[in-house]
Amino acid sequence: MLKAHYKTGLVFFPAFDWAIDPTHPEREERLLYTQDQVFEEGLLDIEDIIEYKPDIASEMDIKRVHFCVPDVFSVTTKSHFISAGGAVTMGRALMEKEIDRGFALVRPPGHHSMRVVHGNRGFCNINNEAILVEYLRRHYPVKKVAIVDTDCHHGDGTQDIYWHDPDTLFISIHQDGRTLYPGTGFTDELGGANAFGTTLNIPLPPLTSDEGYLYTIDHVVLPILEEFKPDIIINSAGQDNHFTDPLTNMNFSAQGYADLTRRLKPDIAVLEGGYSIEGALPYVNTGIILALAGLDYKGVVEPGYDAARMAQSADVTRAIKGIGDVVLSNWKNRRDMQEKIRGNREFIERRRNIMYDTDMIYEMQKDEIRICDDCAGALKIDSSADTGHHILGVQIPVHACPKCVEQGYEWFDKASTGPYDRAFLQDRPKDEYLEKILKQR
């Protein structure tokens, strides 16, 4: 009887037999009630809402994005291959024009997983969206991609992976890092020297409600997307910004998320966080699916929702407007700011310390980008962790110019003279992933 307006693909993989540990928020039970709601609503019976069985990502799909230390299988479990595979399934179905939009409702999540992976951080091992995007870039004529991360936490993993990529616009809307994990995601984090301004952070104050999120989408995100003109838009649809979420302090609702989805018009949405498994997830996901399909979602209201009580204060509204103005200004001035940052340098270095909260690992990273106007630039990463590993990762980007290809191989060849136990090379143009084991541990 009901027919979707947009052919919507759905991968639903609740991984009912997998958990980080039995009482962890990322446990078997997480999507149980969401499944109950989706099934009881009969969403999968709706004409042109099509359920897909997830594909299983390959080791190569993961190597295309990450430097896994010491290797892919040490830092993943079977469920990660399926979760990433689910996102890829939606990408393929979209590119093959089997669907107009897709939603990978999968576990485990991925947006805290950075380019170098020593273990699990923020419940994430590998980055589902990045694996999806790079798979599409490899197999289809996709160049410019926008990833809009609306999870309550800063998508620091996705930000890291795309820091130096001018063809990927990464926008993260999250609860201010001064009040929540991972403590980053401020408006001055704008990207590397070849990609300045294509990383944009919109930190919102605690107790932001529907109004604040939708204002940000309408006044900041949509105008920027309009200018960037991506080939596809991915939404990292984390649902921990819900007013019932136990780990966060925002007041977003199912109606609000459905509205956000309707306005943003993502090509593919991928589930990220969200741990209010009874009071939020069943309703928010129903709302997102209906919004993607172009169907009426007015009736999706969670028990105990009181719009008046949830409304944000005038201070919050003012603060959000101020932040939005800063972000828009940075976007407008990005080219000038990039010139200033570059100066006359040929290479620019960055040093960071990265904490893996779930696995209790401490990483020290130094990266170096070759300044380039012809391509994203060759990238070298020196990463060591208190697990005892010290690796070198080199990335030759997708549309690399000959000089950057040469630089990448030079770095990789020199690796044996360094302090590394392993060296990795991502030759993206050839889609080849090389590895040298330099010291046995």
Added chain:
Amino acid sequence: MGNAMLIGLDVGGTHTDVVLIGPDGPFREVKVITDTSNLFKSVLSALEKITEGIDTLQIKRAVLSTTLTTNAIVTDQIEPVGMIVVGGPGIDPEAYRICPYFYCVAGAIDHRGREIDGLDEVEVMDAAARMKADGIRHIGVVAKFSTRNPSHEIRIEKILAEYGFEKIFMGHRTSGNLNFPRRISTTFLNAAVYSVHKNFFNAVKQSLAEKGLNIPIHILKADGGTMSFSSSIDFPGQTILSGPAASVMGAISSAPAEGDVIVLDIGGTTTDIAVLINQSPVLEPLGISIGKYKTLIRSLKTYSLGVGGDSVVQIKDGELVIGPYRKGPAMAYGGSSPTPTDALFVLEHIDDGDAEAARKGIQLIADQLGLRVEYAAERIFEKTCNMILEGAAHLVRDINSKPVYTVHELLEGYTVVPARILVLGGPAKYFVSHLKKISGYSVETVPRWGVANAIGAGLARTTCEVNLFVDTEKGVVLAPEENYTKAIRGAYSYADAEETAFELVRKKAAKNGAESENLQIEIIESLSFNMVRGFRTTGKNIRIRAQVKPGLIEGYKAL
């Protein structure tokens, strides 16, 4: 011997087949023409003929597979039904308005079975008064998540009882599966065919009794299982689309005990395709679809392809097209358009028809293709076989791409890899060697394929399914379908839940007319979750689906 014989009867579009089965197998068969305007006469005359000269006290049961309720629904000859639905948050139940007398009332139960909004009893009474004034006699009552908490449906039934309606059907009793829109359709269909079903079978029983034939009547269901007539009265929807199930059950004894088998029933208009795994038919995950209705009525997973022995053969835009329609019998049997059966007449030596007429028909096609008549016949026949095999491949692909939700099932789940085909239906034997050649599979006809459907109906087991739901945080174990709710005090483990599920299936099967010796009960779905709130485990959430495995009853040869 005592109580040792069984009757199986299957009503088809053209013929009604009935067999009498003893421990050594079927020993008498009768075929009567189906009078579609008087099903009762066809069924009664078939039963009278098959029992001529037999001591009917020796007959344990007669299983009837009829098209009664299917036809009533498909031709829309159903009586007006009223529906009261309770939606709550989510999609507006108005979207599921299935009939003119459809009332949405306020109230809400959530996915845990907690009441969020109380039932609006005034709205219920208002709807009742209107339906009474409109002369409605049967009402379906369906609330979202009633399989987790049937209290709203039960309350509505109590209110409606004051208004003197003839029969109320509650959603939670029709199925333990989640899917509110399907629950609405299923409850509606049960209400819509209740009278037609009850009256028909009561009339059959009565007429048989008048003739001194007191045989227990059972009905064949779409899932290849049976239920006694008395237990079917409240669930008449279970009797729809039993025809394809009869044929598949008839093929079971020809299938190897282990392995994946494709069953093809090649009819006049369609070929019905099903899959057996280790002699057990693959079931639809949720329920069967009939016409525009998607239901929760358990059924075999079958694929009906619009290609059969009498399909119209045409040339369209220079291409050979077969089916999907049938314009009448083959030209060899008096029809006016060429069919694959006519092609067979050209290729094989078939005695019982007008070979000349068949050849003339194929010549028309041959001329349009610029081929000799034998080559044209070959082309037609090969295309028919290819279409059928592609249909089978489609069904297998469908089964294998069914989404699963655990890592284990995704990585290690069963994949159907058929290597054998069983064929039944009128022209079955002519297809065997060609299908074998094209597919490379082992292909056989089902012995006595002409009445295999009636044999299948006669020997089908009594089946049923129970969905058990345990929530130890709420302190409750329930199977609303069975009217079963119990409070849990103290510890309750997965093993306890399994035991309860088995017990409920046993009870239900007995109520449906099963004999305890024949029961093979299995768990087909089981999930158990630790419920964790604030890092403490607060309970267990257990879901078990148990069933009597569909199959043939023991003690009787099928061949």
